[in-house]
Amino acid sequence: MANEILVLADHLGGQLSDATLELVGKAKELAGATGGQAVVALLGAPDLAGQITGADTVLTMDHPSLADYTPEAWEKALLHIVNERQPRLVLIANTTIGMDLGAGLSAVWGAPLVAYAVRLEAEGGDIVATAQVYGGKLLAEVAISGDRAICTVVAGSFPAGAGGGSPGVESLAPPSGLDDLKTSFLTMVEPEGGDVDITAAELLVSVGRGIGSQDNLEEVQELADTLGAPLSASRPITDAGWLPKTRQVGKSGLKVKPKVYLTFGISGAPEHLEGMRDAELIIACNTDAAAPIFDVAHYGTTVDLFDLVPALTDKI
């Protein structure tokens, strides 16, 4: 089993994440290079097995405590599986689940971890990962020693697997530790309905930390109103309570794909880019010419937003 590449299926509320199939595709490729197999661990939702294509085997484990995700139950189940199978590499999507379990598994299983990976290669018998650091301003090329490793992978790093046949499904017995847990699931909280649906807008005006203060938001709001566009934001703005959570674009907010995405004072942290990089036309205004937002934007300017915003409003 030493050459197995094990993918943890990422799912919540009965929905398998796209990232899972991206990881399966990569696992299959790496398994091909190392002469191993691509295996998926599916915890708590055996009925999702049919949606997983392209792997060699799907391992399902079912238990009342696995049905709704808690880090404790899933970590115990995953540790049990890796102890049994001793995979060469474990791939976990860098979602909330991956942020919990990657490092946890690294400590309890005693395996090196590379977090925020965006590229993975097999070099001889070694795994080489490239990962985002410093808010995506730099990448780190990292060699992982030893015979086991874990990578948490940023969503969208690999294309979804090319499909392929339905893998064989193997059901595993849950470990006894799942009957004695300190964490319990209470309830799922669905997102509140927003005043506007930013995912439906063709034109979005989006603001970030560079706006500086809540008072300055008014001027951008006026521009957005004049353009007939809703105002969206990156995380710091909604965390500060300056705009409702329903306006947040990014990994933990909403994914948007407008025809035009016009940003002011957004530097382009990886979490934000994940939510807007598929917009048809991205125009970014940021005073830092080295800001990562300019790597995904089609047009950019370093003109100060406090000069540009009123100029735009005047001209419409």
Add this chain to the structure above:
Amino acid sequence: MRIVVPIKQTPDLVEELELNDDGTDVDREFLKFVLSEWDDQAMEEALLVKEAGGGEVVVVGFGDPDVELSLYTALAKGADRAVNLTGLGEGWIDSHTRASALATWLSGQEVDLVMAGVQAVDDLDGQLPPLLAAMLGWPHVGVVIGVEGKDNTIQVSQEFGGGKATRLEVKLPAVIGVQAARQPPRYASITRIRQAQQAGGIEDVAVTKPDGDTGITIRRLFEPEKTGHAEMLTGSPEDVADRILDLIRSKGVLK
């Protein structure tokens, strides 16, 4: 409730990051280091939990550059104790090392809850909270956006993509990775920070650098290859505004 908030200093990303001579780390000599933004959120949420139910907040640094200022700021905001764990060395200190040193220090303390930032911009070998929890054998929840204490248990909101969240109940002691506090981090006035500095009160604790390594070797750091770069619009704000409006109109979204 006795709450420990570990904090780390990370390079201020507003500044240009230059690499050291062998290209395996950022050149730290002239970098400005600031409190990791998620740790700032964890500090705020810890103070809210304390204010709601009583107890104490102990803030713990790792000897990072300029950590004293962040520790004094925490005291000015309402933390009860500040501890600085020293001896972990210079340069990049990985999360495994931090978690291990903190776990050792915590074993001699009475603690109910550890609240740390869910991530940091340089935690390449993994996030501190789950590593620490695994080393202590305590339960852990990350990406948390709200903590409420109740006797020996807490209820937390854990955030997922698309605005979804779940409510979990966790028996203490536990480790929580905070994504965002329920309110923006409070402001500590310069006067209050100065007062804290004058009062002193950071407890320096020398720790032994834990054995073992992360099993990962950084071969090189590099700037992402530009698969594309924005075409930059220059000129006066009026010129740039004209170009932008032309672009928006070309997509037919402006009536």
